[in-house]
Amino acid sequence: MSNHHPPSFGWAGQILRVDLSRRKVWTEETQRLTPTYLGGRGLGARLAWEELGPGISAFDPRNLFMAFNGPLCGTSAPCSGRTTIMGVSPQAYPTEWFSRSNMGGHFGPALKYAGYDGLVVAGRADKPVYLWIEDDKVEICDAADLWGLGTYAAQERLMQRHGRDVRILTIGPAGERLSRIAIVNSETESAAGGGGFGAVMGSKNLKAIAVRGTGGVRIAQPKVFLERSLAIAGIARHPLGWPEGIPLDPERTDKYGERFNACTQQCPARCTESRFYENVPGVVYKDKTYRGQLHCAAALFQGFKTTFYDWDIGWEAGFEISNIVNDLGLNNWDILFGIVPWLRDCHRAGLLPDLDGIPVDFNDPRVWTELLRKIAYREGIGAALAEGGRRAPDILGFGKELADAYYTAWGFACHWDGHGNRVNKIYFPFWLVPALQWMVDSRDPMADGHDYCEHPMRWNKDFSPEHGLDWQVFMDVAAKLYGSPAALDPRSEYEDKAFPAVWHGHRSVIKDCMPVDDGLFPMIYSMDTPDHMACVAGMEGPSFEYHLFTAATGAEMSEDEFNLAAERIFNLERAIHVRDAGRDRRVDETIIPYFSTLEWWENPVTHQRRALDPARFRALADEYYRLRGWDVANGRPTRDKLVSLGLDDVASALYPG
Secondary structure, three states: OOOOOOOOOOOOEEEEEEEEEOEEEEEEEEOOOOOOOOHHHHHHHHHHHHHOOOOOEEEEEOOOOEEEOOOOOOOOOOOOOOEEEEOOOOOOOOOOOOEEEEEOOOHHHHHHOOOEEEEEOOOHHHHHHHEEEEEOEEEEEEEEOOOOHHHHHHHHHHHHOOOOOOOEEEOOHHHHOOOOOEEEEOOOEEEEEEOOHHHHHHOOOOOEEEEEOOOOOOOOOHHHHHHHHHHHHHOHHHHOOOOOOOOOOOOHHHHOOOOOOOOOOOOOOOOEEEEEEEEEEOOOOOOOEEEEEHHHHHHHHOOOOOOOOOOOOOHHHHHHHHHHHHHHOOOOOHHHHHHHHHHHHHHHOOOOOOOOOOOOOOOHHHHHHHHHHHHOOOOOOHHHOOOOOOOOOHHHHOOOHHHHOEEEEOOOOOOOOOOOOOOOOOOOOOOHHHHHHHHHOOOOOOOOHHHHHHHHHEEOOOOOOOOEEOOHHHHHHHHHHOOOOOHHHOOOOOOHHHHHHHHHHHHHHHHHHOOOOOOOOOOOOOOOOOOOOOEOOOEEHHHHHHHHHHHHHHOOHHHHHHHHHHHHHHHHHHHHHHHHHHHOOOHHHHHHHOOOOOOOOOOOOOOOOOOOHHHHHHHHHHHHHHHHHOOOOOEEHHHHHHOOOOOOOHHHHOOOO
16 A cells, blocks of 8 residues: 655645455545545544445444544644544434544554544454554554453553554453443543444454554644744643642652643643553552553542542542553443442432442442443443443333433533533533533533633632632623623523534534644633733634644635634534434434533522523524524524535535425
């Protein structure tokens, strides 16, 4: 296979295609899709439109397992080392449909250095295999000796075989057994967690993908690109609210070598949620020591004896459990925010006396290890739980109403929605925007929700008296960014919440296409400017991605055209769901009962707790659909909207005749 392809800037210029059923490997040019679909998530969505269709389920050999980087991946752009995984999702509930996941680590840049903007795998091997990619050499290799190994041992064996510098995606026993909450893991804790794409790999008998790339990335304007990257990195290094970074823990630094460790390549931030540790002793398995990263939800395995996480197994045991979850290849979010709270509530309600003879006692780390093993290997109650916490009540025949409290929509457990998740503090009216985003997405929509809800929630003076901003500052920013101060007014109601939901939905697409970190981008707020809007080197914060993209690729696009490309991709994904899954407004509105329960958090300004008003929310949804150019009655993109976005073929397919 030749690696000769037209010269390109930013993009590698080709996509690697593999058909495991036919054991065929080939490439196709990226050029026909760029810059129209930007990169990453956009390229995957276009291929999904062209090659998937109604009736293709998650475990169908015709399903595509797609791993895409993006035009900034492998460059000096801050937080740009991410990878987007796409395909028909096994976790999606009640309908398996096209969705995505996202991960950090170093696989995406390595694939780019090997000369590929993405990898698309179809078919099913007749026995376990792995892919070995070294620049233009691509082999489908026997994986008999890898099958059955955990994600850590599989990576170690592949590094022994191919070198310590290879970058690897792999699945664990959970993915091999087609658990719908199986992850794709890389390194220690870089994972495509949501979506169940580890099971898609398992269904294809694909244990791992190992890559070594020896090339680079050509930049259209190297000097300008470097200057912009360094300027933006300077802001990212000290995000608002964490001006000096969260300090290391002296005891853990001394005992376990705690250090800051970015969750993706080129990330300069020293955030609280990404640390690396060495030689942590096992609590359950006392003959073992563990090393690896701990970030995001994984830090919650230890528990805190709060109202929600009412267990405390200690930090060392929590670190051990986190490692076991990753090694088995299970989604820690579904376990922590869905399955375990649900099991606990079922036990309290008298519906679940024990876990196949194991006490329902999450203060005992041995209960955790045995439960996780049962899920990964589909033993006993674990066979139902391996289907994901949203499907488990249907299979077991009890506790559905209790699970309703934790699963917002589409088979995904609560996240920044003010209800089931009692860890991330968000209160009315701010969760109205995530509610709209949940309504139209295919999964947990927090790539477009972090920036709207997390940052105002954590960077206001009520939450952070020392570093936070006054609410008036947020309202002033909202007036400039969204056209109305009510969009970020803690005393507001349903007005002016539709536009932020649309705007941040497009930002989600941009982040997954470039790619950049979904927690830091878009950069909106600043302590260092008079109007508190991020700005550096003549670039406004919400435009950072555009300026990096044009300098890297040389694409002659205005910023309006860049943003229009994101809107095109968002509408294309909606069209896929309309065509393949019958998606309409009726489906969207199935989220309403979840939000109609009383929120968990109290608004610190109004001192109230609220529930969704269904009638007012439906009126808000009307506004959202109109802003999108979708039919208000059925929630479908109109023919005129699709044509205006250059999606004429999509319009013809949805509106024949």
